[in-house]
Amino acid sequence: MGKLGLLDHADGAPLTPDVGRETLLQFVDAVEEGFEGLFATLAEDLPPIHGVTSELRTITGDGGHEIGLHVHRPEGVEGPLPVIYQVHGGGMVMLAAKGALYTRWRDELAAAGAVVVGVEYRNGGGALGPHPFPAGLEDCATGLRWVADHLGELGGTHIVVTGDSGGGNLALALPIKAKREGWAEAIAGVYAQCPYILGDWTEASLPSLVENDRYWLNRSLFPLLAEVYDPGAGNAAEATCWPYHATAEDLRGLPPHVISCNELDPLRDEGVAYHRALLAAGVPSIGKVNLGLCHVGELMFRSAMPDVYAEAVRDVLGFARSLG
Amino acid sequence: MTTDVSTPHIPPGRLGDPGLTIGTDPRADPRMARSWGSSGSSTTPTAPR
Known part of the structure; x- marks a missing residue:
């Protein structure tokens, strides 16, 4: 077994979804600690990024709580620029925009020529929880609408939403929610990486x-995280909770999408299915399967596979630019 | 070059060989597989210790 413990088969989850909420939340705490430790290790010794500034803006959510927006922008670049609204992963129940992996990702996207806004939304569990569905999605929507209302101040032209894994879920749910609520024009496009959207992995x-x-x-692991996000599976068929279940009516008229999946990811086929559902509903969608990569491998291995990481940056930014 | 397929189809990954791992699946980018084994962390994110 390798030093990460993951060259062999990853350990099985030691629980079942019916063990009780407190036990599940404790489990998520431990998993979050493990993921953040892994990402911090992978971010060690990366070369510094020059020419990018960042600031934390704080807005107020509907419940009076604070929502952090991490705004990154390139220095010395003539604007206006596309805005990439970044939603972090973690199964909607853990991790943070301020984490090492996602701070680096936003810096890289900004250095390539975009204003990047990472939203610190409430998680279903972990350090920023426990706030089940729809709290996190509501925060993502509030932050996105703030960005749309302040596009000129931010130096932006239009907004592309991107997210990986659980962030991919939220990135896909946002335009469905926006369409229902009548503000879909705020979103020019969606780029989802390895989206976690099925909702029932039993x-x-x-x-x-x-x-x-x-x-x-x-x-x-997935049913445990799903139970924390959506206790009792009360929203199992709700498209903004689990976008895999979106109907053609949910999808019709949405802006262009890219659904980027990885060959060696257990979640690959739910992303592929979503791409096909978008096409069937008449939504422009580009479907990709990145060969040889595990779940979110293009974001994790900046040191070992700099060309793969750079291609991911180019592709997200190129998509954003194409919609301007 | 022939278009005849003479070898039997083996389903990919653990569908064809349940014993495969991310370290032994021939489809894996070898740089990624090496990284899993050399990052120096003992973290296993799928289960608490």
Whole structure:
């Protein structure tokens, strides 16, 4: 077994979703600590990024709570620029925009020529929880609408939403929510990486859930995180909770999407299915499968695979520019 | 070059060989696989210790 403990099969989750909420929340705390430790290790010794400034803006959510917006912008670049609204991963129940992996990702996107805004939304569990669905999505929407209302002040032209894994879920849910509420014009496009959207992983209903199970991510983890996000599966069929279940009516008229999946990801096939659903509903969508990569591998291994990381930056930014 | 397929199809990943891991699946980018084994962390994110 490698030093990360992940060259062999990843450990099975030691719990079942019915163990009780407190136990599940404690489990998420431990998983979050593990993920942040992993990401901090992978971010060690990366070369510094020059020419990018960042600031934390704080806005107020509907419940009176604070929502942090991490704004990154390139220095000395003539604007206005596309705005990339970045939603971090973590199964909607853990991790943070301020973490090492996502701070680096925003810096890299900004250095390439975008204003990047990372939203610190309430999580279903972990250090920024516990706030089940729809709290996090509501925060993401509040932050996005603030960015849209302050586009000129930010030096932006238009907004592309991007997110990975659980952030991919939220990135896909946002335009569905926006369409229902009548503000979809705020979103010019959506770029989702390895989205975590199925909502029910008790059965291996898609081939990649078996094909790539325990390739870092263990399928048995997903139902536990899902129970923390959506207790009692009360929103199992709700498209803004689990976008895999979006109907053609939910999707019709949405802005262009990119659905980027990874070959060795257990979640690959739910992303592929979503891409096909978008196309069936008449939404322009580019579907990608990145060969040889595990879940979110293009963001994790900046040192080992700088060309892969750079391609991810180019692709997100190129998509954003194409919509200007 | 022939277009004849003479070798049997083996489903990819653990569908075809349940014993495969991210370190042994031939589809994995070898740089990624090496990284899993050399980052110096003992962190395993899927289960608490």
